[in-house]
Amino acid sequence: xxxxxxxxxxxxxxxxxxxxxxxxxxxxxxxxxxxxxxxxxxxxxxxxxxxxxxxxxxxxxxxxxxxxxxxxxxxxxxxxxxxxxxxxxxxxxxxxxxxxxxxxxxxxxxxxxxxxxxxxxxxxxxxxxxxxxxxxxxxxxxxxxxxxxxxxxxxxxxxxxxxxxxxxxxxxxxxxxxxxxxxxxxxxxxxxxxxxxxxxxxxxxxxxxxxxxxxxxxxxxxxxxxxxxxxxxxxxxxxxxxxxxxxxxxxxxxxxxxxxxxxxxxxxxxxxxxxxxxxxxxxxxxxxxxxxxxxxxxxxxxxxxxxxxxxxxxxxxxxxxxxxxxxxxxxxxxxxxxxxxxxxxxxxxxxxxxxxxxxxxxxxxxxxxxxxxxxxxxxxxxxxxxxxxxxxxxxxxxxxxxxxxxxxxxxxxxxxxxxxxxxxxxxxxxxxxxxxxxxxxxxxxxx
Amino acid sequence: xxxxxxxxxxxxxxxxxxxxxxxxxxxxxxxxxxxxxxxxxxxxxxxxxxxxxxxxxxxxxxxxxxxxxxxxxxxxxxxxxxxxxxxxxxxxxxxxxxxxxxxxxxxxxxxxxxxxxxxxxxxxxxxxxxxxxxxxxxxxxxxxxxxxxxxxxxxxxxxxxxxxxxxxxxxxxxxxxxxxxxxxxxxxxxxxxxxxxxxxxxxxxxxxxxxxxxxxxxxxxxxxxxxxxxxxxxxxxxxxxxxxxxxxxxxxxxxxxxxxxxxxxxxxxxxxxxxxxxxxxxxxxxxxxxxxxxxxxxxxxxxxxxxxxxxxx
Numbered sequence: 001x002x003x004x005x006x007x008x009x010x011x012x013x014x015x016x017x018x019x020x021x022x023x024x025x026x027x028x029x030x031x032x033x034x035x036x037x038x039x040x041x042x043x044x045x046x047x048x049x050x051x052x053x054x055x056x057x058x059x060x061x062x063x064x065x066x067x068x069x070x071x072x073x074x075x076x077x078x079x080x081x082x083x084x085x086x087x088x089x090x091x092x093x094x095x096x097x098x099x100x101x102x103x104x105x106x107x108x109x110x111x112x113x114x115x116x117x118x119x120x121x122x123x124x125x126x127x128x129x130x131x132x133x134x135x136x137x138x139x140x141x142x143x144x145x146x147x148x149x150x151x152x153x154x155x156x157x158x159x160x161x162x163x164x165x166x167x168x169x170x171x172x173x174x175x176x177x178x179x180x181x182x183x184x185x186x187x188x189x190x191x192x193x194x195x196x197x198x199x200x201x202x203x204x205x206x207x208x209x210x211x212x213x214x215x216x217x218x219x220x221x222x223x224x225x226x227x228x229x230x231x232x233x234x235x236x237x238x239x240x241x242x243x244x245x246x247x248x249x250x251x252x253x254x255x256x257x258x259x260x261x262x263x264x265x266x267x268x269x270x271x272x273x274x275x276x277x278x279x280x281x282x283x284x285x286x287x288x289x290x291x292x293x294x295x296x297x298x299x300x301x302x303x304x305x306x307x308x309x310x311x312x313x314x315x316x317x318x319x320x321x322x323x324x325x326x327x328x329x330x331x332x333x334x335x336x337x338x339x340x341x342x343x344x345x346x347x348x349x350x351x352x353x354x355x356x357x358x359x360x361x362x363x364x365x366x367x368x369x370x371x372x373x374x375x376x377x378x379x380x381x382x383x384x385x386x387x388x389x390x391x392x393x394x395x396x397x398x399x400x401x402x403x404x405x406x407x408x409x410x411x412x413x414x415x416x417x418x419x420x421x422x423x424x425x426x427x428x429x430x431x432x433x434x435x436x437x438x439x440x441x442x443x444x445x446x447x
Numbered sequence: 448x449x450x451x452x453x454x455x456x457x458x459x460x461x462x463x464x465x466x467x468x469x470x471x472x473x474x475x476x477x478x479x480x481x482x483x484x485x486x487x488x489x490x491x492x493x494x495x496x497x498x499x500x501x502x503x504x505x506x507x508x509x510x511x512x513x514x515x516x517x518x519x520x521x522x523x524x525x526x527x528x529x530x531x532x533x534x535x536x537x538x539x540x541x542x543x544x545x546x547x548x549x550x551x552x553x554x555x556x557x558x559x560x561x562x563x564x565x566x567x568x569x570x571x572x573x574x575x576x577x578x579x580x581x582x583x584x585x586x587x588x589x590x591x592x593x594x595x596x597x598x599x600x601x602x603x604x605x606x607x608x609x610x611x612x613x614x615x616x617x618x619x620x621x622x623x624x625x626x627x628x629x630x631x632x633x634x635x636x637x638x639x640x641x642x643x644x645x646x647x648x649x650x651x652x653x654x655x656x657x658x659x660x661x662x663x664x665x666x667x668x669x670x671x672x673x674x675x676x677x678x679x680x681x682x683x684x685x686x687x688x689x690x691x692x693x694x695x696x697x698x699x700x701x702x703x704x705x706x707x708x709x710x711x712x713x714x715x716x717x718x719x720x721x722x723x724x725x726x727x728x729x730x731x732x733x734x735x736x737x738x739x740x741x742x743x744x745x746x747x748x749x750x751x752x753x754x755x756x757x758x759x760x
Contacts, residue, residue, distance in 0.1 A: 088723065095499050113726060117500035208694045208706070260604060263693060265584030403498075407725045410703040418708060437517065444512045444730060446496055446503070 029121045029332055029339045045076035046338040048345060051085040051093075052104035053328075062362030066355045070348045077341050090333065094119045099333035101342035104156060108144045108326045109409075112401035115147035120331040122150040126343050132351060136369045138391060140398050145329050147401040154350040157365035158327035159287040160387040160396070161216050163311065167304040169200065169282035175308035177320055179220065179246045182283070182311040186250060189282040198254065198262035201275075203283045205250040206259055207416040210269045211285050214412050215399040217243055219324040221313040225400055225408070230447070232438035234412060235431035242313055244419055244427065251420045272297050279303075285310065288387035292364035307386040309393075322395035323387075327368070366391045404441045411437045486739075493732040509733045519734070521709050522717040525610065525684075529677040529713070530745065533614045538669055541621040545628035559629070566622030574686040577616045578603050603691035606710035613683055613711070624669055631665035632658065667753045674745050678738060681715040688712075714738055 054063050060083050067079050082100070087110050093099040103120075105111075114120040127134065134142055134151070141155040165175050169189055176182040182203060189202030206212060218225070223239035226232060234240050251259060266280065267273020274293075275281045277300035284290075291307070294300045312319040330349060332342045349355055356372035359365070361379045366387055372378065373388050380388065390396055402408055415424070415434050424430040468475070493510070496503045513519055548558050565573065581588045581602035589599030602612040639657045648656065659666070685704065692706035704720055705712025718738065722731030 091499055091726075113498065113500075117498060119500050208692050210694075257601075260601060261584050264582055264601070264604065264691075266693070404725060407720075410720075413703040414705070414709060417703070417706070421708070423708065440512065440515060441725075441727075444496070444508065444727060445498070 028334070029123065029126050029343055043074060043077065043341055043344060046341045047078040047080060048101035048338045048341050050079055050081045050102040050104070050345065051090060051100040052081065052083060053085055053106045054104075055084040059363060062359055065362070066349060066359050067345075069352070069355055069358070070345055073348070074341070074344060077344070079345060091119070094333045094335060097335055099335045101332065101336040101338050102330060102345050103333050104328060104330045105153075106328055108329060108399065108401065109405040111145060111153055111329060112147040112403045112405060114331070115150040115152040115401070116403060119334055120152035121334055121336070121339065122152050123154065123331065123343070123346070124149075124151050126347075127151060130347065132347065136351070136371060138368075138370075138396070139394070140325055140396050141327070141368050141391075144326055144398045144401060153329035153331035154346060155368040156328040156330045156350055157356070157359055157363065158325050158368050158391055159289065160366050160391040161211065161219070161285060161287050161310065161324040162386050162390050163283055163308045164276060164286050164290055165283045165306050165308065166276065166279060166281075167306055169279060175283070175306065176311040178311050178314045178317075179242075180314050183246070183250055183253075186283070187253060190254070196255070196258060198258055200279070201254070201259075201262060201281050203250075204259070204263060204281055205247050205254070205420075206263050207247070207413065207420055209263055211287065213409070214416060215326075215409065216285055216324045217247070219322065219397045220310045220319070222316050222319050222395070222397070226402060230402065230442055232408070232435040232442075234438070235428070235435035239313065239316075240431065241427060242315075244416065246313075247416075248420055252422075256421055272299065274300075276300075276305075277303065288366055288384060289364055291384050291387075295364075305383070307383040309386065309390055319395050321389065322393040322397065323390035325366075325391050325396050325398050327365070402442075403445050404438070407441050408438045411441075489732045489735050489739075492729050493736060495729045497728040498726045499728060505729065509730045512730060513733050513737070518709065518712060518717050519714075519737075521705070522712045522714045525705075525710065525712055526678060526680065526714045526741075528610055529613075529680050530674055532610070533617050534670065534673045534677050536614050537617045537621050538624065538666070538673055540618045541624035541669075542628050542666070544621070544625045545632055548625070549629055549632045559626075562625055563622035565620045568620065570682045571686055573620060574616060574683045575690050577612070577619070578687055578690045581612060601707075603687050603711075604707050606708040609687070609691075609707055609710045613687060616683060616687075624673070627665060627669060628662070631662040635661045663753070663756065667749065671746055671749050674749060675742055678742050678745065679715050680713045681719065684711040684713050685716055714741075 050067070052063060054060050060081075064081065067081060071077065071079060085103070087105050087107065090099070090103045090105065091110075115122070137155060141158060142151075145151065145153045145155050163175055170185075171189065173185055173188070176185050186202030186205070189200070190198060191200040193199050204212070207214070207217075218240070221239040221243045223243060224233040224237040227236075254262075266275040267278065270293075276284050276286075276290075277294070277297060294303065294305065309321045310323045312322075330346050332339055332346060336342050349359075351369060353369065353371045353375055354377070356367040356369060357375045357377045360367040360372065361377075364384070367373055367375075367378065368391075370392070373392060399405065399409070412434055415430060418424050419427070419430065492502075494504060494506060496505045496508070544562055548555060548562065551558055568576075580586050581599075583589055583599065583601040583604060586599075586602075588602075592599040600608045602608050635658055639661075640653055643653050643657055688704060688706040688711040689702060692702070694702050694706070703709075704716050714734065715738065718731050718734040721727045721734060
């Protein structure tokens, strides 16, 4: 049977192709000599490909405006932008050996994986080579763009989280500064009907409610996700217990079933039916981008609302003014065909004040450099300024990069879902269980 | 002696092997590329740590992790529930519907169309619609129940009701199976029923002794395909879970699959999660092999039962 060796050879060839598909690589950053003379003129002509996740017309237009400024500075470099790209597509392109020159991601969840595997190139050599001072970025923004000493991405724009409150529903009350104040105010502002069903909620404490994720809530108590060795700190950091007990107490006050029924009657987070727009919730945790959504909604823009930093644990007044932040990141994938030109674009988009201000003004996200935040050209009212202050606050926290970031968040989120429902009899044991899941997964991923 | 025990191939086959292989080659290539190669690759990768970028041999680590992964037991339990409850419920319901539709005299075409139509609705749209209809706060289904003084549950939000709700969704969309059963039922010779009726057999006896044995191959086909579909159950559970939770999935708010309380977490979902959300491809391969083995075992059990039933009858 001559067919058998032929088939085996074919299968072996296929296997080899599959295993080596990701080993194609273009020149790496910093490996080529830096052009002498004026950098903008000395770079050779090239067409570079940029993949990003912006998809609406307004977003794409704003991004193209920022790119146009780069093209004016580097007329010999043509930027071909592809919109609406997700992380999976970026990963597949890198693995297939045909990545874009520059890639933008809306989430920081994959940064650790990209940095550790080398899927995104370490920018440290060119940052040093070009004398870029990363201290222009808040420390928190540096932390979510690097992993294990590799600065494989830079922050493009940031999201900061604080409290939005509806002034009419607040009945003259000031926004809460501590969790106790938040509880008292939530109870005071809640309106129920004769059956005890919630008509207006002061604050919805359910973990499944829109932006109430563990990462966002954790910053209110200064909770720690990981130990220095990357293992889970959730079970050992008492701050998480403080947060969970506070949350459970408020859920119980509403009644879990009543709260779920109310939550499920609410409109979509991204639509005009958002309960904050409709006056059904007095206070919400949300990102700075909600300001733009309110301004763009014909009905909601009439609402009198305010913004404030997140309330903090009663025993941690030092945290007040801080919040949670994460954001859009940008980098040069492994195998980029024009890494030098790609780096110039990354550098322009992440450090050029005019570019950042243009993007921030159009997209209403937080610009990441101190110069851009202080630029007189940056449009800001009091409600938006709150988020600039939160982003710049030294105690503002983020979700630290981890190779299992998504898994870890999901494991904890599942646990919190059980906890708030009353399905966890022993909080300590439950949190230890979360630790075990995260640590076991870390081992599986190679530590 | 060798020539006696190992007879030479018949003369007409001599020299025709290569030609036969040539004719079979499209199929052989298809099997090799789309079945054998992926299967061998799955086994190969299951012994490796593979994050889509780098490959490292880790021996049995992925298999050891399988034994300690709490979500494997949870998702396997959920999948088993679907096999043991949803499959029989859906098959029985579609068989009953087919029985009724084949017997109805007036408006048969209308009934067939009405019962078949839901199976043409795309899975995503059908699932989202069901979740909205059964919304505990403002869904029309609970409002209808309230007219009779019944407080409807949180269908897709209560772990006790979430899988039964999916079963209802499956029953609603069983038009395809109903049509197959209809064809089988219409194929049963009428004179058998007439003879049985003359002998005094009632409807149940007729069904048990005539209908069931005659449509047994179709029933078996339906059961086997339904069991395999249940083992691969993914989209409806994922969508229902996501829509019912109302949770968002953006930076810092990763959505945990299986809402509520992981009651809708099926084995294929966990496999997808491991492979394409956590990039633990090696471990995902172990889960794929587990699923493959489960499919084989269930199919073999069903086939054996079917043969035994055939022999008995």
